[in-house]
Amino acid sequence: MRFVVQRHQSQLLRSGDRHRWNRLAAWLDNTLPNGGCNASLNYIHSNAFFLQPSDTGILCDGCDNNWIEHASIFSGAGTGHSIDFTIHSNAGLTYPANSNHVKTSPPATR
Amino acid sequence: MIFRGQTTFPSCMDYGTVGLASNACTFGIVEDLDQGNSTPVPVRETGACVTYTYTDGFSYYTFQILPTMGDYHGGAFAADAQRGSSTLPIQNSGSDHIRLIDQASPQNVWGININGTDGNLRLNHIAGNGSSTETSVDRGRPHRGNRQLSDTAGELRNRGDGRRQ
Numbered sequence: 001m002r003f004v005v006q007r008h009q010s011q012l013l014r015s016g017d018r019h020r021w022n023r024l025a026a027w028l029d030n031t032l033p034n035g036g037c038n039a040s041l042n043y044i045h046s047n048a049f050f051l052q053p054s055d056t057g058i059l060c061d062g063c064d065n066n067w068i069e070h071a072s073i074f075s076g077a078g079t080g081h082s083i084d085f086t087i088h089s090n091a092g093l094t095y096p097a098n099s100n101h102v103k104t105s106p107p108a109t110r
Numbered sequence: 111m112i113f114r115g116q117t118t119f120p121s122c123m124d125y126g127t128v129g130l131a132s133n134a135c136t137f138g139i140v141e142d143l144d145q146g147n148s149t150p151v152p153v154r155e156t157g158a159c160v161t162y163t164y165t166d167g168f169s170y171y172t173f174q175i176l177p178t179m180g181d182y183h184g185g186a187f188a189a190d191a192q193r194g195s196s197t198l199p200i201q202n203s204g205s206d207h208i209r210l211i212d213q214a215s216p217q218n219v220w221g222i223n224i225n226g227t228d229g230n231l232r233l234n235h236i237a238g239n240g241s242s243t244e245t246s247v248d249r250g251r252p253h254r255g256n257r258q259l260s261d262t263a264g265e266l267r268n269r270g271d272g273r274r275q
Binding site: 081083086087089096 | 111112113114118119121122125130132133134135136137138139140141142143144153158
């Protein structure tokens with residue numbers, strides 16, 4: 001398994017995380033009045049996420065402009081999603097996970 | 111995959127309204143989804159936006175701004191020159207610009223096109239059944255030509271045979 005992550009702002013994905021939630025884009029600093037959620041411009045190549053039932057593969061919490069390629073992502077027998085492009089909310093503001101690109105080959109499921 | 115929007119975050123704003131701005135719902139791109147293996151389609155919550163393609167190239171939820179369509183390069187380019195303020199110039203060199211096709215058996219097919227010989231705008235029946243109808247007339251909204259008749263009271267009605275009462 002080849003796994004490459006290019007760090008630009010932040011990344012919390014590691015190959016050893018594949019069995020549990022991976023949070024790509026945690027913007028957790030409540031002191032910032034505004035600003036984008038981070039973990040942007042990461043590149044994830046040829047990774048496989050084998051998950052526990054009902055787990056979500058990647059929680060993309062307000063992350064932007066990430067590229068996930070050749071991702072074989074599935075969540076076992078669970079009902080969780082392979083990637084959750086969720087919105088980060090802070091102080092009444094929402095920061096969407098925008099312009100993320102997933103290219104799935106071999107196919108992603110769930 | 112799930113792209114979160116107002117179902118989960120009611121305060122996020124519709125992506126179609128504010129684009130990539132903060133407080134918008136999420137937007138993303140998925141490429142080469144497999145048709146087999148029970149692959150589910152991405153979940154697209156209200157307000158969010160995701161465009162995706164399958165491995166056979168079929169695309170879903172694609173958005174095109176100011177496209178041009180034609181049946182050969184030069185024709186499409188010439189059509190673009192006639193765009194004006196329209197959204198979609200459509201050129202065809204065989205008087206067969208647009209076809210509307212339903213799911214009936216046999217299929218009903220109608221064309222909307224310009225006759226390349228005389229320049230007339232045509233609504234022509236190509237296959238199947240059916241007639242050109244004006245259901246709006248039945249609702250008191252009559253078809254109006256260049257020489258409009260007064261119909262403020264809505265008393266003009268189509269007789270059903272193409273003539274007015």
